[in-house]
Amino acid sequence: MDSSKSRRPANKVIMSLLRTKTKKFCDGMIFFGGGMAALFLCWSLWRICSVGIISMPLIGSNTSSQLRVLKNPSSIVVQQNPRENVGLKSESGLEKKQELQSRDEDGDQLFEKEWERSADNFYADSDFSYSVGKTIKNWDRKRELWLKMHPHVKNYTKGGNPRILVLTGSQFQPCKNPKGDHLLLRFFKNKQDYCRLHGLDLFYNNILIHPQMITFWAKIPLVRAAMVAHPEAEWIWWIDSDAIITDMEFEHPLEKYKDYNMVVHGWEKDVYVKRSWLGVNAGVFLIRNCEWSMDFMERWSAMGPLSPLYVPFAKILSDVLPDRAVTDSDDQSALVYLMIKEKKRWADKIYIENSYFFQGYWLDVVRTYENASKWYKEMENENPVLKRRYAEKSGPMYRKMKEYYLHKRGAGISQRKPFVTHFTGCQPCSGNRNKIYKAEDCLQGMERALNFADDQVLRIYGFQRHGLLSSRVSPIAFSN
Structure with a gap:
């Protein structure tokens, strides 16, 4: 009985020690778990902040x-x-x-x-x-929002240049000139070839966007609609159906026009001093896709058939432009008029280009093709790397290389291939040419220009014509 009493205190001590150890173990596990949770929380926050x-x-x-x-x-x-x-x-x-x-x-x-x-x-x-006739407010802001909401659509090309949309077109009826439809097909192929080589989009229109805006006025509603339909395009390049791109490698020096919203070919003296309606040519132009251009299109179109003042404007234009006959108001005369009479509002943003053939009058340039080809061939002989074979998709690299050697050799407007040859007055579709031109001169000039441009494309495929009026081709001897 005494021995059992003596064991009870010992059992109490043992149980107390066990409870103390168990409590410490549980406390340790709780502390460890809390520490791990805190570390995981810190790691999660760090990941969120670092990825952003x-x-x-x-x-x-x-x-x-x-x-x-x-x-x-x-x-x-x-x-x-x-x-x-x-x-x-x-x-x-x-x-x-x-x-x-x-x-x-x-x-x-x-x-x-x-x-x-x-x-x-x-x-x-x-x-x-x-x-036209319905202004879009805040177009610049709307374009910016659209581009932001469509991140996969870029307003620049793979080469990093501002994206250009090329616009051209013809009438919706078959040509009266028996050769007209064939010529228009070749004119279209020329522009399509250029766009393919340079990664540009092309829209060809053959319907009146606005029934009242006819003849040369038809392009204004089309350009206006294209700006809205293509917010990804930084520039719209309008080119008449009777204009041929005759330097298939050249690209617009867009950096030169960064402070301007429109580019036309012409001469400042003829516009502002002589006040000639021929001071610029409205058949080929670049116009920026922006709010200024939207407003300008509205003002420009207000001088056309859509306006109730269309008939009175014919005399107003002829009074301001002394070399213009009193005929219906036309787009080119209206453009020159706005540049003169509303200079502060519009002319400061219009660049008049004449350092290269932004568009060349056909009678001035069709005779220069052979001399340009000879000059380029001499440059290639001096630099055999320019005579190498290359795939069409490698074209941008070789175009830059050729441009480098052109600058190095001091190529000017008289040595370079004319960028665009414009057959103003020849009317290849209707055949109603200006009477100052002979039919054979127009047809032969167009044939030479089209073949001159097409030869530059055929070269990529390894062939070349026997002459600018020939349809026969031969393989080209390339350098290795």
Whole structure:
């Protein structure tokens, strides 16, 4: 009985020690778990801050298709996947890269669909119009918003140049001139070849956008509509159907025009001193896709058949431009009139180009093709690298190389190939040419110009004509 009493205190001590150790173990586990949770929270916050994006599932999309939105809510743009630039050399790596790019494209498209359905889409506004006579307010801001909401559509080319949309066209009826339709086909092919070589979009129109804006006025409603239809285009290049691009390698020096909104060929003295309606040519021009141009198109078109003042303007134009006969108001005379009479508002943003043949009068340039070809051939003989074979898609590199040697050799307007040859007055479709020109001169000149341009394209395919009036070709001997 005494021994059992003596064991009880010992048991109490043992139990107390066990409870103390168990409590310490539990406290340690709680402390450890808390520490791990804190570390995980810190790591998560660090990842969010370092990446700088939040993943937000799009409305109506599954969890695999997500849009990555920048943290700044005022600038909602799709962010480029940072893994796209990682060099993945293995086949599985390339497949992974393509999968990531595909996901990005899917996310962009879903994002665009949501914006297109939203109230922010200004194209859905009831007062939004493609037509002249209905002004679009804040076009610059609208273009900027559209580009931001469509990140996969670029307003510049792969080479980094501002994107140009080329516009041209002809009447909707068959040509009266028996050779007219064939000539228009070749004129179109010429422009399409140039656009393909330089990565430009081309729109060819053969219908009246506005029934009252006929003949040479028809281009203004088309240019106005094209600006709205192509917000990704920084410049619109209008080129008459009877104009031929005769230097297939040359590109507009757009950096030169960065402070201007319109470019035309002409001479300042003829416009501002002589006040000649021939001071510029309105058949070929560049115009920037911007709010200024929208306003200018409205003002320009107000002097055409759409205006109730169309008939009185015929005399007004002839009074201001002394070398102009009293005929119906025309687009070119109206352009010169605005440059003179509303100079502060418009002329300061119009660049008159004459340092190269932005558009050349055909009688002045068709005789220069052989001399230009001879000059270029001498340059190639001096620099055999210019005579190498190359694939069409490698053209940009060789064009830059040729431009370098042209500058080095001191090529001026008389040595360079004329950029555009304009057959004003020849009327290849209707045949109603200006009586000061002979029919055979017009036809032969167009044939020479078209073949001169086409030879530059055929060279990429390894062939060359026997002459500018020949349809026979032979293989070219290239340098290695």
